[in-house]
Amino acid sequence: MEKPHLTFWFDFASTYSYLSAMRIGDMARDRGVAVTWQPFLLGPIFHAQGWDTSPFRIYPAKGVYMWRDMQRLTAARGLPFLDTPPDHWPAHSVLAARVAQLALKHPEGPEFCRQVYLAEFRDGAEIAAPETLATCLTRAGLSAALVDTATEPQNKAALRQVVETAQAKGIFGAPSFTVGDELFWGDDRLDAALDWAATS
């Protein structure tokens, strides 16, 4: 029998993706589920829905609520989180996603992703900056040179392909989890998605 499997779709600009990134490793291991970490970009998907930026910016009431909700959730889970959104939020996450694609070819890839989220939501760092990503690579035990390789045409094309795949799967937000054709949206559904993977 094959090991149960789940794909974790995340955007580095997404606050709720941060929540899942910090716990999916342990939760999946406990249940014997293999996880594919799949960085992608919400930007092109939001754009196709007629949004130019994060819905949290377009609908301020939702943005204010989201930050408060994140404060409550991170406090309950013992995770760091900024008191207020940085000026440069939501982050331009395309370079981070390109670097993550390369980092995730190594066992240290998930740790790199966690370091990016911590730089962003604990330290308030600008994750669009190559220096920030180089630091995160080093912290995860990977080569900072991956930042340069990340912008090679083949790697950029690979990310575009991933975004198309996400849209074709009906993904419209982050984090999302897929088990075959079954889609789960939001950190609130991580438990259910892992259960689905473990029992299907």
Place this chain on the structure above:
Amino acid sequence: MEKPHLTFWFDFASTYSYLSAMRIGDMARDRGVAVTWQPFLLGPIFHAQGWDTSPFRIYPAKGVYMWRDMQRLTAARGLPFLDTPPDHWPAHSVLAARVAQLALKHPEGPEFCRQVYLAEFRDGAEIAAPETLATCLTRAGLSAALVDTATEPQNKAALRQVVETAQAKGIFGAPSFTVGDELFWGDDRLDAALDWAATS
């Protein structure tokens, strides 16, 4: 010491509000939390955000996902739910909200609300129809004549006032739960909201 208290904001057109309506009574009783059932309308709030209808209709991928998510959740909770959205979905919920305002002056009010959700999502009935609401009133042990009283100017004005209050509180979706100034959005946050009420 006053009894802990929570306000439950719901729209009869909202699928996730149905989930909360069916369980909030028991959950709140178990924790000793008093609940005010507060029907309101998402329509004017969505309209202020630039939407003419439900976001689930505007963004079809989200609508498809939501229905599947509801199927999984209702199956897990043993609740009935339609296989596909009825043609008249999302419902025009204004008359139901007006009737609920009157019904909720009686102890049978919550049962009337549950009957409306069951008519809508179990039976596929058109809840904008006065006959449907009359049936729900009867099932809850209330007078069907409340349907006529519901459209009196004073009751219509009261509902408009409620929607303004909801907007002033930063409510942007349903169900929502408020404990003082603390806002929780979504059936996924019902547990956390009740905990907040019980411990604050």
